[in-house]
Amino acid sequence: MAIKKNPPFPNNYAKEFLVLDHGKGSYLYDSDGRAYLDFAGGIAVNSLGYGNKSLEKSITEQVKKLIHVSNLFTTQPAVDLATMLTRSSPLEKDQPWEAGKDPGYFQAVHFGNSGTEANEGAIKYARLYASRKKNPNGHKILACTNGFHGRTLGALSATHTEKYRKPFEPLIPGIEFVPLNDAEGLKSILNRDFCGVIVEPVQGEGGLTCMTKAFAQELNRLCKELDIVLIADEVQTGLGRTGTLFASQSCGLEPDIITLSKPLAGGLPLSATLLPQKVNELVQIGDHGTTFGGGPVTCAAAITIWETLNSPGFLEVVREKSQLLEDGLADLIADSDKLGFMKGRGLLRGVEVRDPELLPNIINRAKELGLLVLRSGSNVIRLAPPLTIKDDELYDGLRILRTIMEEV
Numbered sequence: 001m002a003i004k005k006n007p008p009f010p011n012n013y014a015k016e017f018l019v020l021d022h023g024k025g026s027y028l029y030d031s032d033g034r035a036y037l038d039f040a041g042g043i044a045v046n047s048l049g050y051g052n053k054s055l056e057k058s059i060t061e062q063v064k065k066l067i068h069v070s071n072l073f074t075t076q077p078a079v080d081l082a083t084m085l086t087r088s089s090p091l092e093k094d095q096p097w098e099a100g101k102d103p104g105y106f107q108a109v110h111f112g113n114s115g116t117e118a119n120e121g122a123i124k125y126a127r128l129y130a131s132r133k134k135n136p137n138g139h140k141i142l143a144c145t146n147g148f149h150g151r152t153l154g155a156l157s158a159t160h161t162e163k164y165r166k167p168f169e170p171l172i173p174g175i176e177f178v179p180l181n182d183a184e185g186l187k188s189i190l191n192r193d194f195c196g197v198i199v200e201p202v203q204g205e206g207g208l209t210c211m212t213k214a215f216a217q218e219l220n221r222l223c224k225e226l227d228i229v230l231i232a233d234e235v236q237t238g239l240g241r242t243g244t245l246f247a248s249q250s251c252g253l254e255p256d257i258i259t260l261s262k263p264l265a266g267g268l269p270l271s272a273t274l275l276p277q278k279v280n281e282l283v284q285i286g287d288h289g290t291t292f293g294g295g296p297v298t299c300a301a302a303i304t305i306w307e308t309l310n311s312p313g314f315l316e317v318v319r320e321k322s323q324l325l326e327d328g329l330a331d332l333i334a335d336s337d338k339l340g341f342m343k344g345r346g347l348l349r350g351v352e353v354r355d356p357e358l359l360p361n362i363i364n365r366a367k368e369l370g371l372l373v374l375r376s377g378s379n380v381i382r383l384a385p386p387l388t389i390k391d392d393e394l395y396d397g398l399r400i401l402r403t404i405m406e407e408v
């Protein structure tokens with residue numbers, strides 16, 4: 001393995017890195033030429049795998065034309081992408097986006113550069129919505145225990161994990177937490193002191209727990225009744241990862257705002273905060289902004305991603321592969337007393353490891369055997385392979401996992 005020890009990165013990162021050099025399809029290669037089957041996908045980013053020709057073409061053609069203009073100007077890729085995203089609706093279950101269709105549920109898109117920034121924007125828009133309404137709600141935000149929304153101070157304040165928060169306190173005030181899927185808790189806590197609720201339909205970092213339909217329904221109802229902005233953080237779950245365009249669709253969540261990032265621009269940094277008319281009509285010039293967000297290169301890449309995901313049959317194939325992975329993991333769990341429940345949905349899947357102390361060994365052993373996997377929470381093996389992964393590659397990965405579970 002090509003390992004680099006102690007590069008001059010801050011101590012918040014590992015002391016040892018696998019040095020990757022290039023990728024092809026579902027495989028990554030280290031600088032010694034060793035292959036790794038990628039079930040990590042750059043943390044659920046590389047949805048089309050590596051070396052996708054259309055993605056390469058859209059990026060290189062745009063790089064040759066124009067790289068940056070700032071948000072004082074715009075470019076055709078930014079306008080086209082925003083138009084595509086505003087024509088999508090999480091409410092239209094399983095309906096792929098179609099060119100030329102009427103504008104959908106969202107009216108505007110604020111482009112940024114990362115997931116945390118998308119959520120930072122969403123929290124600001126929720127606060128702005130409340131403060132500009134004639135009869136404003138309070139400024140509080142509700143989030144879920146075990147949720148993860150990012151590392152900048154606003155998004156971090158809505159992130160539950162103590163370890164990430166503690167060294168940076170005091171964080172922004174007025175953020176409260178409720179356990180995901182605790183509909184009764186939700187009812188007792190939510191009131192007009194809140195301007196927004198931010199939730200993940202599947203908790204990507206916090207253990208891959210899926211939102212139940214009952215919880216989603218209660219959230220929809222209460223947010224409508226109390227005029228609270230409902231934000232779906234689909235930074236990790238969005239754009240086909242769980243088998244539907246948005247994961248909100250599978251649990252029936254009806255968000256006012258959706259945040260997207262990881263896979264949006266095929267590995268280039270881009271985020272989108274999708275806004276409904278009721279929020280956008282209260283926003284004024286200068287309220288929010290960014291220098292790099294929505295640059296022409298990232299937007300050109302994102303158009304290719306969007307068109308690929310929405311091409312006929314693409315998500316259907318993702319669902320077929322998801323089923324295959326689910327079946328394989330179910331067999332694995334049935335054969336190993338070290339594994340617990342299956343978690344996640346679609347191609348964002350996980351398996352609970354009964355003894356959390358085994359998890360680092362499993363991840364390291366997988367790497368040694370040429371398979372890259374992730375962790376989620378303290379005890380879940382997280383798998384987020386490219387959406388384009390082939391069936392036999394899924395079987396190969398499952399076989400490696402089986403070998404490891406027989407060893408540990």
Ligand code: PLP
Nearest residue numbers: 114115116148149150204235236
């Ligand atoms: N929201 C969710 C659900 C995430 O999974 C992540 C990152 O893992 C973020 C927000 C933060 O994204 P970024 O690391 O791009 O800031």
